[in-house]
Amino acid sequence: MRPLRIGDVARLVGTTPRTIRYYEEIGLLPEAPARPSGQHRLYTQEEVERLREVMRLKNALGVTLEELKTLLTAEEARAEVRAQLRREDVDPVRRRQLLMEALGHIERQLELVSHRAAELAKLEDELSETRKRVKRRLRELDARQSATFPPEDTLEVTGEART
Amino acid sequence: MRPLRIGDVARLVGTTPRTIRYYEEIGLLPEAPARPSGQHRLYTQEEVERLREVMRLKNALGVTLEELKTLLTAEEARAEVRAQLRREDVDPVRRRQLLMEALGHIERQLELVSHRAAELAKLEDELSETRKRVKRRLRELDARQSATFPPEDTLEVTGEART
DNA sequence: TTTTATTTTTACGTTCACGTCAGTTTTCAC
DNA sequence: GTGAAAACTGACGTGAACGTAAAAATAAAA
Numbered sequence: 001m002r003p004l005r006i007g008d009v010a011r012l013v014g015t016t017p018r019t020i021r022y023y024e025e026i027g028l029l030p031e032a033p034a035r036p037s038g039q040h041r042l043y044t045q046e047e048v049e050r051l052r053e054v055m056r057l058k059n060a061l062g063v064t065l066e067e068l069k070t071l072l073t074a075e076e077a078r079a080e081v082r083a084q085l086r087r088e089d090v091d092p093v094r095r096r097q098l099l100m101e102a103l104g105h106i107e108r109q110l111e112l113v114s115h116r117a118a119e120l121a122k123l124e125d126e127l128s129e130t131r132k133r134v135k136r137r138l139r140e141l142d143a144r145q146s147a148t149f150p151p152e153d154t155l156e157v158t159g160e161a162r163t
Numbered sequence: 164m165r166p167l168r169i170g171d172v173a174r175l176v177g178t179t180p181r182t183i184r185y186y187e188e189i190g191l192l193p194e195a196p197a198r199p200s201g202q203h204r205l206y207t208q209e210e211v212e213r214l215r216e217v218m219r220l221k222n223a224l225g226v227t228l229e230e231l232k233t234l235l236t237a238e239e240a241r242a243e244v245r246a247q248l249r250r251e252d253v254d255p256v257r258r259r260q261l262l263m264e265a266l267g268h269i270e271r272q273l274e275l276v277s278h279r280a281a282e283l284a285k286l287e288d289e290l291s292e293t294r295k296r297v298k299r300r301l302r303e304l305d306a307r308q309s310a311t312f313p314p315e316d317t318l319e320v321t322g323e324a325r326t
Numbered sequence: 327t328t329t330t331a332t333t334t335t336t337a338c339g340t341t342c343a344c345g346t347c348a349g350t351t352t353t354c355a356c
Numbered sequence: 357g358t359g360a361a362a363a364c365t366g367a368c369g370t371g372a373a374c375g376t377a378a379a380a381a382t383a384a385a386a
């Protein structure tokens with residue numbers, strides 16, 4: 001599988017070349033270190049995945065790129081930790097230190113995410129609650145109607161409304 | 164309880180006067196209709212609540228003010244519907260129509276919210292999963308340690324890490 | 327009734343997250 | 357090798373969401 005060019009990558013993750021360059025420019029994406037200026041950027045599948053993840057985080061968290069950057073930096077640090085830990089020759093004290101560090105990073109992310117998630121969940125709950133109420137009122141109305149008139153047609157009430 | 168001025172309102176909901184004026188300017192908040200130009204804006208507790216809700220939606224959904232505006236317009240429409248429905252003298256056909264309309268609004272909102280909520284929930288899940296793994300590794304490490312040396316101190320592992 | 331503190335309007339400034347254009351270069355397809 | 361397509365680097369442009377400054381008016385406090 002030959003390396004991808006920026007246009008292909010953009011298509012794959014649903015963005016534009018400009019955005020990718022911009023992310024590189026502000027340090028959100030690592031710039032390929034050995035690329036002579038002027039030469040085309042080439043991307044591996046792995047880098048595509050990384051970018052996809054970045055976009056996902058950005059959309060899900062609705063956070064500024066600067067904040068996202070610190071999050072990703074933490075992410076990188078964890079990757080570094082994993083790499084270090086794979087080597088069996090680190091002494092347990094250092095090992096513990098690394099793990100604790102990683103744990104800290106994760107927990108900071110989790111705090112952010114679960115806070116936002118909780119708010120959204122609450123909102124979702126409220127909405128589906130009012131939906132329930134409206135549906136019940138509709139059912140009641142229909143019940144009273146069918147007592148007066150015979151049902152002219154089967155009316156969709158419980159199904160999902162699509163545009 | 165005397166009416167609030169814009170500065171008080173801003174403090175109460177955690178924003179600035181400028182933002183409130185801006186929201187009014189773009190039609191996100193209704194402008195008090197009878198205020199002679201130049202006179203201070205006065206707000207009731209109800210309007211404060213409304214603004215609070217707006218901020219909440221904005222933060223939770225991470226949506227543009229324009230989109231938020233359409234959402235709120237739908238919200239207003241629902242309020243209008245509720246007002247109409249409170250009057251008992253509307254005929255059932257019209258009643259049904261109004262309810263269906265409201266249902267449509269709610270469901271469009273819900274679609275947006277639950278989509279975002281689902282994404283965030285997934286993210287949260289993944290994070291707490293990796294946290295679990297890290298914690299397990301820490302426990303394993305400690306277990307092996309306490310087999311070699313006696314425990315020097317009780318190490319906090321399962322508790323929440325605070326900055 | 328003066329201060330004093332807020333608010334009002336107007337208008338220009340700013341940051342973020344890219345879009346767009348231009349001129350040049352690189353790479354690909356033939 | 358020769359176009360044609362895509363990418364490169366600057367640079368300036370843009371819309372959204374406010375910030376900030378200034379001069380005048382209004383409201384609250386003393």
